[in-house]
Amino acid sequence: MTVSPSPEYPAVTAEPAAAGSVSAWRLLQLRRQLELGLPVTPRPYQMLADMTGLSEPEVMAAVRQWQDMGLIKRLGLVVRHRTLGYTANAMVVWDIPDEQVQELGQAMARAPFVTLCYQRPRRLPGWPYNLFCMIHGVDRQRVLDQLATLIAEHGLEQTPHAVLFSTKAYRQRGGRYVSHG
Amino acid sequence: MRLDTTDQQMINLFQRELPVCEKPYEEMSRQLGITEEEVIARLQSLQDSQVLSRVGPVFEHSRAGASLLAAVAAPDAQLDLVAARINRAPGVNHNYAREHTYNLWFVMTAPDEDTLEQRLDELEHQLRLPMLRLPMVEAHHIDLGFDIDWEALS
Numbered sequence: 001m002t003v004s005p006s007p008e009y010p011a012v013t014a015e016p017a018a019a020g021s022v023s024a025w026r027l028l029q030l031r032r033q034l035e036l037g038l039p040v041t042p043r044p045y046q047m048l049a050d051m052t053g054l055s056e057p058e059v060m061a062a063v064r065q066w067q068d069m070g071l072i073k074r075l076g077l078v079v080r081h082r083t084l085g086y087t088a089n090a091m092v093v094w095d096i097p098d099e100q101v102q103e104l105g106q107a108m109a110r111a112p113f114v115t116l117c118y119q120r121p122r123r124l125p126g127w128p129y130n131l132f133c134m135i136h137g138v139d140r141q142r143v144l145d146q147l148a149t150l151i152a153e154h155g156l157e158q159t160p161h162a163v164l165f166s167t168k169a170y171r172q173r174g175g176r177y178v179s180h181g
Numbered sequence: 182m183r184l185d186t187t188d189q190q191m192i193n194l195f196q197r198e199l200p201v202c203e204k205p206y207e208e209m210s211r212q213l214g215i216t217e218e219e220v221i222a223r224l225q226s227l228q229d230s231q232v233l234s235r236v237g238p239v240f241e242h243s244r245a246g247a248s249l250l251a252a253v254a255a256p257d258a259q260l261d262l263v264a265a266r267i268n269r270a271p272g273v274n275h276n277y278a279r280e281h282t283y284n285l286w287f288v289m290t291a292p293d294e295d296t297l298e299q300r301l302d303e304l305e306h307q308l309r310l311p312m313l314r315l316p317m318v319e320a321h322h323i324d325l326g327f328d329i330d331w332e333a334l335s
Contacts, residue, residue: 121316165280166278167279178292
């Protein structure tokens with residue numbers, strides 16, 4: 001069963017084992033609640049069921065299916081790294097020739113200290129960078145050392161790049177795609 | 182912030198594999214060798230102290246809706262003011278100051294691409310600052326559930 005909750009929201013597929021028709025509206029409510037987190041009570045899925053008008057098995061089936069289809073990429077404790085002491089957070093951006101960016105991106109992503117790695121478009125003339133790596137570290141010098149390792153390992157000595165350390169987090173929270181605001 | 186070894190172990194084991202079952206915290210407590218009540222109390226306290234932003238799912242951006250990384254170059258003296266305006270716009274879930282001419286970096290989300298575009302246009306107009314819009318082309322690695330290096334933190 002594929003359902004589009006409403007034209008303004010992306011399609012949600014859910015096929016709880018209990019089958020029958022599970023209200024698309026209720027599934028949308030479930031996603032809204034899940035974006036805020038799993039309740040920390042003995043029966044969190046029952047609580048979500050009470051909040052959305054679904055049954056506990058329907059809630060668990062929907063979550064499992066969203067995991068299987070990759071809508072939920074992980075389920076667990078979401079850490080605020082900054083509170084723990086990961087205060088040196090560098091976004092390293094590179095201007096890599098187009099024909100190499102794919103391969104280099106894959107290679108850099110394998111470095112244990114690279115926590116995110118992705119390609120984005122250049123916006124010339126002001127923004128020539130097409131590859132982004134994040135390094136979440138405990139202190140600035142250590143992050144710079146890790147960056148030096150990355151440069152040496154991949155022969156990037158001549159590659160234009162910039163290191164953008166974050167200096168303040170004005171907001172950091174999970175995506176709320178179907179919630180309001 | 183220093184955590185005791187039980188909290189550390191809880192984070193080590195359950196950043197990505199929280200079981201989907203009727204009593205997930207009981208299941209965690211079995212693996213940790215403590216009571217369910219203690220797991221719940223510890224999770225609540227870690228949330229209160231901002232070590233955890235939540236327990237729960239992390240949705241895949243590209244499937245959950247539309248999102249975009251954007252940046253503006255705010256005059257230094259107005260950094261806090263511009264950041265506050267960005268935070269007031271709907272759908273902003275990350276917003277950081279960074280060391281660069283483009284000094285404010287934020288992620289805006291929306292249910293779909295059209296709404297996202299509208300929100301960005303409105304914000305750009307409001308801020309009267311040119312906005313760098315950088316959609317994802319390809320993700321090679323995008324998951325912040327990495328193993329915490331407790332030794333480096335201690």
